[in-house]
Amino acid sequence: MPARRFLAFALAAILWPGVAGPATSAQAQAAVRKRVALVITNATVVTVDGARRILAPGAVAIDGTDIVGVDTPAAIAAAFQPRQTIDGTGQIVMPGLINTHGHAPMVLFRGLGSDLNLMDWLQQYIFPAEAKLVTPAFVRTGTQLAALEMIRSGTTTFTDMYYFEEEVARAASEAGLRGVLAETIVKFPVPGAKTPEEGLARNERFIKAWKGNALITPAVAPHAIYTLDGPTLRAARELSKRHDVPTLIHLAESRDETKIAEERRASSPVAYLEGLGFLGPGVVGAHGVWVSDADIQVLKMRNVGISHNPESNMKTASGVAPIPKYLRAGVSIGLGTDGAASNNDLDMFEAMRVAALLAKHESADPSTLTARTVLEMATIRGARALGMEGRIGSLEPRKRADLITVSVSGARQTPMYDPISHLVYVIHGDDVRNTVVNGKVLMRDRNVLTLDATAVIAEARSWAAKVRAAVKPAAN
Numbered sequence: 001m002p003a004r005r006f007l008a009f010a011l012a013a014i015l016w017p018g019v020a021g022p023a024t025s026a027q028a029q030a031a032v033r034k035r036v037a038l039v040i041t042n043a044t045v046v047t048v049d050g051a052r053r054i055l056a057p058g059a060v061a062i063d064g065t066d067i068v069g070v071d072t073p074a075a076i077a078a079a080f081q082p083r084q085t086i087d088g089t090g091q092i093v094m095p096g097l098i099n100t101h102g103h104a105p106m107v108l109f110r111g112l113g114s115d116l117n118l119m120d121w122l123q124q125y126i127f128p129a130e131a132k133l134v135t136p137a138f139v140r141t142g143t144q145l146a147a148l149e150m151i152r153s154g155t156t157t158f159t160d161m162y163y164f165e166e167e168v169a170r171a172a173s174e175a176g177l178r179g180v181l182a183e184t185i186v187k188f189p190v191p192g193a194k195t196p197e198e199g200l201a202r203n204e205r206f207i208k209a210w211k212g213n214a215l216i217t218p219a220v221a222p223h224a225i226y227t228l229d230g231p232t233l234r235a236a237r238e239l240s241k242r243h244d245v246p247t248l249i250h251l252a253e254s255r256d257e258t259k260i261a262e263e264r265r266a267s268s269p270v271a272y273l274e275g276l277g278f279l280g281p282g283v284v285g286a287h288g289v290w291v292s293d294a295d296i297q298v299l300k301m302r303n304v305g306i307s308h309n310p311e312s313n314m315k316t317a318s319g320v321a322p323i324p325k326y327l328r329a330g331v332s333i334g335l336g337t338d339g340a341a342s343n344n345d346l347d348m349f350e351a352m353r354v355a356a357l358l359a360k361h362e363s364a365d366p367s368t369l370t371a372r373t374v375l376e377m378a379t380i381r382g383a384r385a386l387g388m389e390g391r392i393g394s395l396e397p398r399k400r401a402d403l404i405t406v407s408v409s410g411a412r413q414t415p416m417y418d419p420i421s422h423l424v425y426v427i428h429g430d431d432v433r434n435t436v437v438n439g440k441v442l443m444r445d446r447n448v449l450t451l452d453a454t455a456v457i458a459e460a461r462s463w464a465a466k467v468r469a470a471v472k473p474a475a476n
């Protein structure tokens with residue numbers, strides 16, 4: 001008798017000592033099956049674990065906040081007795097996508113002032129509109145709209161730097177999303193802070209209020225070198241070190257930023273920040289487009305994470321980040337959408353596809369940035385860039401249950417020879433069927449359970465009328 005069968009038999013005998021004769025095999029099996037909250041079964045399971053296992057078919061068992069089993073449907077059925085089951089037939093189960101850079105409430109500026117370069121777009125549209133309109137209520141509605149879009153397109157963790165970040169944290173945690181969130185610190189008056197000192201104080205209050213939360217990781221967000229002076233950049237970094245939280249910054253995004261570094265007698269934005277003593281573990285730099293080989297070595301040495309935002313970079317014509325060089329150097333690279341205002345959506349599947357296509361186009365080599373690597377950037381590598389790879393980014397027992405199921409049975413997805421290729425080159429955010437974060441089902445069969453979609457969209461429309469009025473002079 002195999003050891004497992006014997007154990008089951010022995011346990012059954014202990015549980016039913018009065019029963020004459022051996023227990024039936026069904027009884028024995030029931031006795032050893034662990035009761036769990038949820039099993040997703042009969043799907044193709046793309047784990048992105050250390051061995052990059054793909055189970056076809058496979059199943060995932062979830063209990064409390066964690067994944068407790070990833071195996072074949074038969075093995076999961078033998079080991080677990082779920083209270084709830086999701087049949088994943090015709091679907092892929094994969095880790096939830098991790099968006100490593102963005103500004104969630106900016107969904108309310110979606111499509112505002114398209115086709116401009118970054119600095120003109122910011123100065124003519126975004127900064128004036130933000131100064132007039134951004135209030136806690138704006139941020140709350142914007143985050144709810146963004147959360148709705150993210151849950152529906154498979155993002156389970158998002159990184160955010162904006163204003164009134166406590167509203168982002170509240171709306172995100174109510175919606176059930178995981179977030180790495182920080183109040184943006186800028187040298188000029190911004191919503192929520194008249195001075196950078198006020199911004200820093202606000203950021204510290206935010207950290208103290210949210211540190212230790214199961215879903216929200218508070219962070220510090222000095223906006224960029226072109227919106228802050230050296231002493232404030234240093235103070236922001238000190239704040240994040242003092243509280244042991246990540247530092248989020250726009251880094252080497254545009255050529256103009258390089259000029260500002262040169263005016264401050266540094267060869268590049270990376271060299272400037274290195275000179276300030278700013279770079280180190282926990283820093284996540286968004287964009288990293290304008291970097292030299294020496295800069296990449298510094299980023300690796302300082303263990304800085306980089307967020308690649310190909311759609312935003314292409315739309316603002318900011319340049320192409322040298323992703324293959326970063327990967328060769330061993331820098332942790334995640335993927336991001338940036339704010340919807342410069343993208344113009346939060347679909348991480350689209351970000352994956354564009355990242356792969358851009359790298360191939362740029363290098364004139366189709367083997368550059370494979371689908372496998374891009375998928376890792378949207379999951380485990382993104383988790384690593386944020387310092388969260390021990391908790392999220394792959395489907396493995398003891399990690400948090402942050403996962404999604406994706407339909408692969410429609411006309412567009414048929415046939416499927418290679419699930420990884422499909423996830424990067426075929427699947428859209430709208431193909432996501434179920435979204436689970438921290439063990440909680442946020443979307444079931446495309447119905448978002450944690451937000452009132454109709455109410456959120458109506459509220460967002462009412463804000464759009466105010467945005468339109470606020471930017472009218474700039475638009476004429």
Ligand SMILES: [Zn+2]
Pocket residue numbers: 101102103250286338339
């Ligand atoms: Zn950004």
